[in-house]
Amino acid sequence: QEKVQQSPESLIVPEGAMSSLNCTFSNSASQSIWWYQQHPGKGPEALISIFSNGNKKEGRLTVYLNRASLHVSLHIRDSQPSDSAVYLCAVNYNQGKLIFGQGTKLSIKP
């Protein structure tokens, strides 16, 4: 049974600072790893994905993947109050089936 664990459960970050979120997964045979953002009452929205070991940068977002340690992290530079949301790590195994973590609630304090 594939498992995805996220840490921390919640995080409070001052505006302008870096937000760092972590995710571990149980099976290195996964395909891509995704980060989704979810606001209250809305569905998850894809932010960024990574497939190969190493890092990938898009705007203020950087994601790092280490398949050997089954670990992926998301870093949000210059965090803004609008970044406050729940962030979901999701692992794509096959046929688009995503296994989600339980989420990290991020709050950015002005």
Add this chain to the structure above:
Amino acid sequence: GPKVLQIPSHQIIDMGQMVTLNCDPVSNHLYFYWYKQILGQQMEFLVNFYNGKVMEKSKLFKDQFSVERPDGSYFTLKIQPTALEDSAVYFCASSPGSHQNTLYFGAGTRLSVL
């Protein structure tokens, strides 16, 4: 961006009744999914659907559940009969392909079984 619409946003029904949750996926997408999220818990995969067939279903996809997309219209999840433990938010998603393609989610239908 592309929008997935779910109708209704909230449905309240009595245990044992049938319910149909409707999803209008992104128009050119070929793969469709249902996920279930119980309050305070993580989102869990139920089923994926392609070319008129179920590709894979999880243990949560009980015999009382069925999915279809007749004539390219809504992608539906039917539960018959419903049970108390079916109370959850059900999210529909669609994607253009299955491998490394973005899944686009709807806002969810909150199902309350009384």
